[in-house]
Amino acid sequence: MQKVLESGKLTAGPFVEQFEKELAHYCSYPHAVAVSSGTAALHVIFHALGIGPGDQVIVPDFTFIATANAARYVGANNVFVDVDPDFFTMDPHALEAAITSQTKAIVPVSLYGQAYDVDEISKIAKEHDLLVISDNAQSIGAKWKSNANLGDAAQIQSFYPTKNMTTGEGGAILTDSSDLAEKCRLWRNIGQRKPYDYACAGYNYRLPAVNCAMGSAQLQKLPKFTEARRKNARILNDLLSSVPQIQTPTEREHAFHVFNQYTVKAENRDALWEHLKKKEIGANVYYPHPLHSLATFNANAQTPITEKLCQTVLSLPVHPSVTEAQIQEIAEAVKSFYR
Numbered sequence: 001m002q003k004v005l006e007s008g009k010l011t012a013g014p015f016v017e018q019f020e021k022e023l024a025h026y027c028s029y030p031h032a033v034a035v036s037s038g039t040a041a042l043h044v045i046f047h048a049l050g051i052g053p054g055d056q057v058i059v060p061d062f063t064f065i066a067t068a069n070a071a072r073y074v075g076a077n078n079v080f081v082d083v084d085p086d087f088f089t090m091d092p093h094a095l096e097a098a099i100t101s102q103t104k105a106i107v108p109v110s111l112y113g114q115a116y117d118v119d120e121i122s123k124i125a126k127e128h129d130l131l132v133i134s135d136n137a138q139s140i141g142a143k144w145k146s147n148a149n150l151g152d153a154a155q156i157q158s159f160y161p162t163k164n165m166t167t168g169e170g171g172a173i174l175t176d177s178s179d180l181a182e183k184c185r186l187w188r189n190i191g192q193r194k195p196y197d198y199a200c201a202g203y204n205y206r207l208p209a210v211n212c213a214m215g216s217a218q219l220q221k222l223p224k225f226t227e228a229r230r231k232n233a234r235i236l237n238d239l240l241s242s243v244p245q246i247q248t249p250t251e252r253e254h255a256f257h258v259f260n261q262y263t264v265k266a267e268n269r270d271a272l273w274e275h276l277k278k279k280e281i282g283a284n285v286y287y288p289h290p291l292h293s294l295a296t297f298n299a300n301a302q303t304p305i306t307e308k309l310c311q312t313v314l315s316l317p318v319h320p321s322v323t324e325a326q327i328q329e330i331a332e333a334v335k336s337f338y339r
């Protein structure tokens with residue numbers, strides 16, 4: 001951080017490039033473009049891929065709102081589809097049923113830190129000639145068949161403070177395509193190829209050098225953070241296995257889960273949540289409403305699994321600062337509620 005300040009290079013320059021290089025390497029993509037948030041990353045990649053008015057974009061109904069905002073920014077339409085009841089990610093059957101001649105792209109989300117069904121979704125995308133933009137905002141380092149590169153057109157990341165690594169605010173686009181990376185760099189930086197030569201109506205979505213230096217430092221710690229999350233999740237799984245009212249999260253075949261959230265399905269969820277709050281345990285509900293039902297979208301969708309999950313999911317703390325004693329306390333508090 002000190003080095004950045006002393007260098008005087010507070011925005012585009014060596015610290016940004018260094019972070020992008022390290023991030024690309026960590027995520028197994030040749031190109032990374034750092035931007036000011038995950039939301040900006042989605043906005044930029046939608047432009048760079050030419051998604052616009054009249055296009056339909058298929059998104060899961062069970063995710064953070066930013067996943068579905070990007071289509072609106074560029075004048076495209078969201079189609080909300082249901083998710084799998086056990087892994088909480090886009091249901092490939094629902095996806096296939098929703099495809100029309102207007103569909104241009106799919107935005108599957110690796111929710112809570114676990115990859116979506118990459119094989120099935122990629123197969124459907126190929127058959128219908130659709131773009132896949134992976135929303136991996138919650139899942140840096142999540143893998144499918146041991147690879148963090150999900151074989152998509154592009155993947156986006158968020159470095160908001162609740163994520164597995166942070167730059168305060170920040171995000172990135174990762175891609176195999178040098179052309180696409182170049183377009184993203186233009187959309188990130190006012191469309192500027194060189195001074196007073198503009199390729200498009202780009203934004204100012206640059207990530208400052210101080211944030212990038214923070215990102216480089218965080219990336220070094222990320223494998224340890226991830227292992228701590230996975231360990232905490234394993235312990236909680238064991239401790240809660242005897243509670244019939246709780247269904248603990250499962251790591252799906254081929255996936256490496258990075259546990260941004262440890263999310264159970266709980267009977268009598270709201271009362272359990274209140275009980276944990278009284279004990280000052282930072283449990284939380286992600287997400288209480290199907291996206292399509294929010295007033296800001298007010299869209300039609302048949303998503304019974306999402307409706308049910310909105311009433312039953314509860315995330316328990318497993319972040320790297322949670323101690324083993326605290327994990328025991330959390331499990332005991334859950335057990336005491338059902339007793």
Ligand SMILES: Cc1ncc(COP(=O)(O)O)c(C=O)c1O
Nearest residue numbers: 037038039064066067137158160
């Ligand atoms: C699934 C998902 N997509 C996109 C975003 C947007 O990221 P940001 O908050 O950095 O704009 C988030 C952030 O919480 C997210 O969880």
